[in-house]
Amino acid sequence: MAVGTHAAGGGIPVRAAQMKYSTGIARVIHSPLYRYTLGAVAEWRYGRILLLAGVPVVWMLMMHIGPIYEMLRISLLSSYPPQPGVEARFTLDNYALFFSEKLYWMPLLRSFIYASIATAVTLVVVYPVAYYVAKVVSAGSRSRALLLLLAPFWAGEIIRIFSVIMLLANRGAVNVLLREIGLTERPIQMLYTSFSISFGLVYMVCLYMLLPLYSAIEKIPKSLLDASADLGAGPFTRFRRIILPLSRDGIVSGCSLVFLTCMGVFAAPILLGGPTTSMFSETISSFFHGASSRWPAGAAFAMIMLAASLVTVGLFMRVVGGTKQRTF
């Protein structure tokens, strides 16, 4: 693919006779220490399987499935962590607790609504941007255009949430600007409201929408668009009939990713929200802190959130992505 000379060449070719070759590797693999240990295992069929699969399988079972399994188990216990003199027994009370009080289920509903709003807004806002980068920008400057969008996300969750405060605070940039141009007398309360939470969520997660959309749209062959334009399709027809259906995969995975992330945010509602906007992760968290910690209830609530999120995403995938496109 590349033109030009290798760094070691540097224009003046190096003769093969002057180059250094590795003889250490032979010393290692021909040493008895290697031949009777790793070498022997690598020669043996089941040894190879063990080498390849041993660590990954143990890790994935223990660290990927283990915590979720453990959370499920705890959510069905009457008490945890174990205390002397108290015997934990199997119970469904922790799940029943959730439905017993508005104080518990209301935040989940709120989380759900915020996540849905953030997902919808992100999709509408990010789609044109992804399309622009994938199809309008020339191939040469595409990665630069993409980089400009990625860069702000290296800053991290907390810093980005904090920067939103600069914009929305009572003496923040927006309010000061509105006052300066004479639109308002007194600052509008934007921070610690539903608005600031939604705004912050969108600001936090739009990258997760951008990347799947971009890669889906980028795969649509340009010739297809040209062909349809040739057949007299206007920009809107082209968008509705060709681009949108063909980028469906990107829409589904982008929306799922954004929704799941929004359901699981913890810092944003604490920093940007007020007492009336508390979300479900705060509810769950409260079970794990303070003197009155009730882990099993927290675990049960987390399971409920996990189930609710996954079911929603599953349904969404079925509805939007379910009818498989016929490819031509």
Add this chain to the structure above:
Amino acid sequence: MEPVVQFENVRKSFGSFVAVDNLNLNIERGKFVTLLGPSGCGKSTTLRMLGGFETPTEGRILLSGRDVTMVPPNRRNVNIVFQDYALFPHMTVAKNIAFGLELKGVDQKQIQRRVSELLELVQLQEFASRLPSELSGGQRQRVALMRALAPDPDVLLLDEPLSALDAKLRQTMQIELKAIQEQTGKTFMFVTHDQEEALTMSDTIVVMNNGRIEQMGDPASLYKRPGSAFVATFLGETNLLRSDVVGTDAGEAAVRWNGMTIKASAGALSPKAGDAIYVVLRPEAIQCSAGEPGVANRVKGRIRQRVFKGNHTSLKVEIGEGHLLNALVHPSEVEGLSLDDIWVGWSAEATTLIPSRNAS
């Protein structure tokens, strides 16, 4: 002398599909042997079994007299030149070539000498420190060849290595490959579906079809005396005339085809009158003239198609009603001939008979 490679009753099946069936093959040291056949004929599987990448379902494989049937690829003294070269993209040309030597535990000085020797052989000394991505197709091909030769294998296996090159370069590489084989004296086992490649380079051609050896021999005799209709049609262009034997006489047979009697050399066959048989007649054995030619077989015909191809002219000649013969003649032979009334003729020695039960 003991053969360097021996396949003994080797059979390889994938599920219910039999890729190689009852293969018995001995390869002599220092020969250029080609496995030739259409895709799916089992030639690549044979090569991969010798390389150690497939294990035979039955039978055994001997390399220099040693049973290597169950030996893994890294422990057998054969090396492969892969179809897409498989050069290590992160290593320089010299490092690629040295790879096998480094693993063998050859010392620094010797590796240096061997690598530069090999690069000199293909005139790539200037390219030692280049990466494979900085080479042309032909150069990569040469590096791949040298990398496989470097550890001094008993047999060098080449898996359709020229198929990625363009036609002109392929011809140059054919000559070069043969020259390198002669210079190094190595046993080459070459796999291809291209009959021209096989004819150009090989000492021995093994024609394979449906997992079996169809025929093996040196290129000239295989071309001149094909043992089956498959070999006759696969190796070069041919006219295959289905006929009946009417009589035999001292290594020659008289057969009837299309109302005429053809005298043909019987070859190894001893046909009897009444046998159904194929006559193999190569297009270049046919001569055309205005007057009656003085050869054993001659007949009148009409030229139905004439294509000028520079150093030769390709003809379709109709004999009788609807029987077409392909002929290749020198352009001067057909200059000024009337298209509707010519003589075609060929000698008895130019033809071969093959039994029709082999016809597919």
Add this chain to the structure above:
Amino acid sequence: MRAMFHDWPGLALKSFYWLFVLYLFLPLSLMVAVSFKDASFISFPLGNLTIDWYAKVIQDKQFLDACLYTIMIAAATTAIATVIGVWIAMLIGSLRGATQYVAFAIACLPAVVPGMISAISLRIFITTIDLPTGTVAIILGHVVHAVPFVVVMVLTRLRSMPGNLVDAARDLGADSTVTFFRVTLPYLGPAIFGGMIFCLLLSSDDFVRTFFLGGYRPTLPMLIFARVQSGMSPEINVMATLVLVVTAVVGLYAEYLTRRSRIR
């Protein structure tokens, strides 16, 4: 005239793109601007500028300690997650059919589960295995979170690797271990490098896992979070700006290196 009329969607998209870039950068720029404000509270307009806050922050023991701690955790996370991620990718790459699908799903699980739930489940899990909250627990949590990203990046590269390379190495006398270290690993190099940078950023940005798994020693995001909660001051802007600059430099440098290796 005609051309302009035809290209109005293009122009609209272009303006929209730049508006979006403005939206992404505006809050961060304001944050950087306030870090120079000569007052002890956050408000606009900026008024007089000063670098006194910077002087104060770089002498802040707690801040420096948090930097060091964050870097240490990120380095450990990166080292462990890279090894495990590559290992898992190698396993998945060698599987076929349904097994491959299942293994891939399990490998990606920690990246799909909402962050809060992942944090809670890890908090419960470390209690079960009797691991106290603190450095080791944080690293473990970060590794679990980072591994799926390494797996995906490495697997993408692995799938583009010509299958013959491994055969060629075996053919030339390398056993499977040598083949992995001499051929496969160098081939995966760029993807592994990308994955490592990703791990560094993931770990140093992480809040929710650190919050639940950490002890009393704060990482940078924890420190900034705590300071924001206890009252705003341009000091926080300074810390955030410093972190922003460092991550941007790391990110850009990584981007530059991967692009250079791609051109090769």
